[in-house]
Amino acid sequence: MLKRVFVAPDPGRLRLRSGARAVLGIGAAVAACGLAGHSLAAAVAGGLAALLALFTVTDATVRGQAVTTALLPVAGLPVLAAATALHGLPWARDAVFLAVLGAGVYARRWGPRGHALGVFAFMTFFETQFLHAVPGQLPELCAAMLLALAVSSAVRFGLWCYERRLAPAAAPAPPSGTGLARTTTRQAVQATAAGALALGAGQLLSEQRWYWAVGAVWWIFVNTASRGDILVRGFRRVLGTVLGVAVGAVVAIPLHGAGLPTAVLVAACVFGIFYAAPVSYTWMMFAVTVMAGLLYGLLGVLSPGLLALRLAETGVGALGAALAVVLVLPVTTHATTDAWVRHAVRCVHACAAESAARLAGSPDADPAPRVAELEALLGRVRLSLAPLVHPLSPLRTRKARARRVLALLDDCAREVRGLASISADPEASRDDRLSAACARVEVAVGALTSPGGGSVSPSPSLSSPTSSTSVSPSVGEGALAHLQGLERALGELAVPLRV
Structure with a gap:
């Protein structure tokens, strides 16, 4: 399982650079808080604010990331003020905490920015409980948060702004709906109920x-x-916490909060969080748990009993989440997966259409952005199908169908990438066979995405020429081969999707 973290593909070494930049940005933020004379609790609060800013802000452009980062204090400071003011009023504190939790989940409907602001607001309330902050500490905590955000932003947008050299992929929108039909609304209700339990x-x-x-x-x-995604996530969180508690008992407790070795290990945990997060939730939670143990050691309250309590509380939270998603407005894995698969299939057609237009000589046609969007969509499909293909899933038939869907969508993506590559060839020109093949692809997509659509019928051989004006037979035949593979994959995809 750990091997997966280190052998997983890392195009452009983005995970490596993200982890290294996080260590630099958070380390600089904590150092700045120390130089400013802030207390240990305020420095911890500043470090957590910097970590959240670097981890949760994921807008597609650098400008968007900067705007979202600038808005973090707008979401965090009022919550920080409320959390400290309610420190001595348990009932009011609990009610506001649950309200912040529900609002944070609901904010996901506004995309990456809403997600980041929701996470920051919730974790700001959480950290005040972690630090047992009281109203008298509010000015210092606010100052530490603002200072840490400024320093980490200087690292992210100034010293190490590597996103500027990358072409951001199109960010797909979640499946739509209104009222309680909207996934984010149902999950906000579920999360609030789970939080109360x-x-x-x-x-x-x-x-x-x-x-x-x-x-x-x-x-x-x-x-x-x-529902399935949350159940799997709960299992992985508990597993990561168990592993983290075991390591924390061996590593963090003997340190007794010693400054230098604790700082080094916290930096290693920060790197692990950022490096593992894209590929393994279990190992990300392992790093988070070890880091929490080290921070408790710095605060002088770490003990074996505290680590055991950490594990028990995590189990309680996972159980509450499981009960809520099963009993309260459940969002089925099938409904979510079906929406993402249909979205991906429509994107496949858009990619093929752009490539065909490019081959026909259209100067405005460019399949590259569509291909990038398809890659993002396939990531969402894999995420939604993860519960069905999980090794512990008892649903063998559905697991086999899910794996078949993933394999066929990967085939579609491969053919689309090849078609886009050929369409970029300056020697490519119009070929009427390509138009006919693209029309058949459109029919196949319509059959897959329309409610109650019919099955995809076999098509005539794509190599059977109609009138052709291609001046480069190799280019035309290559494009036709990719379209043929695409049409075949779409036709086979109808079988598992119909079931």
Whole structure:
């Protein structure tokens, strides 16, 4: 399982650079808080603010990232003020915490920016519970947060702004709907219900550390879109926490909060969070758990009993999330997956159409952005199908169908990439056979995406020429071969999708 983190593809070494930049940005933010004379608690708050800014802000452009980062204090400072003011009022504090949780999940409907602001608001409330912050600490905590965000932003947008050299992929929108039909609305209700269950059970376990159960609910719901996805995420969170607690008992407790070795290990955990997050939620949570243990060591409260309580609270949160997604407005894996697959199939057609227009000589046609969008969509499809292809899934027939769908969509993507590459050939020119083949692809896409559409019928051989004006037979035949493969994959895709 750990091998997956290190052997997973890292195009452009983005995960490596993201982890290294996070260590630099967060380290600089914490150092700045220390030089400014802030207390240890304020420095920890500043470091967490910098981590969240670097981790959660994922807009497609650098300008968008800068705007979202600038808006983080707008979401965080009022929540910080409310959380500290309600420190001595448990009932009001709990109600506001649940409201922030629900609003944070609901904010995902506004895309990456809403997601980032929701995460930052929730975690700001969470960290005040972690630090047991009181109203008298508010000015210092606000100053530390603003300073840390400024320093980490200087690293991200000034010292190491590597996104400027990348072409951002189109960000797909989540499946749409209105009212309770919208996934984000249903999940906001689910998360609030799960948070209430976790909060109550967590307080029965500990009146001091109950917030870990609510935090577990939050991070289980983040970046999930269906019942199966959340159940798998809960299992992975518990597994990552178990591993992190075991390592924390061996590493963090013997350190007794020693400054230098703790700082080095926290930096390693920060790198691990950013490096593992895109490929393994389990190992990301492992790094988070070890880091939390080290921070508790710095604060002088770490003990074996505290680590055991951390594990118990996480289990309570995972159980609350599981009950909520099964019993409260469930969002089925099938509904979510079906929406993403149909979106991907329509994008396949758009890619083929752009390539055909390019081959026909249209100066405005460019399949490259569509291909990038298709890659992003396939990532969402894989994420939504993850519960069905999980090794522990007992649904063998559905697992086989899900794997078949993924394989065929990968075939479609491969053919589309090849077609786009050929369309960029300056020798390519109009070939009427390509238009006919693209028309058949359009029919196949229509059959797959229309409600109750019929099955895809076999087409005549794509190599059978009609009138052709191609001056480069090799280019025309290559394009036809890719279209033929695309049409065949779409035809085979009808079988598992109909089932």
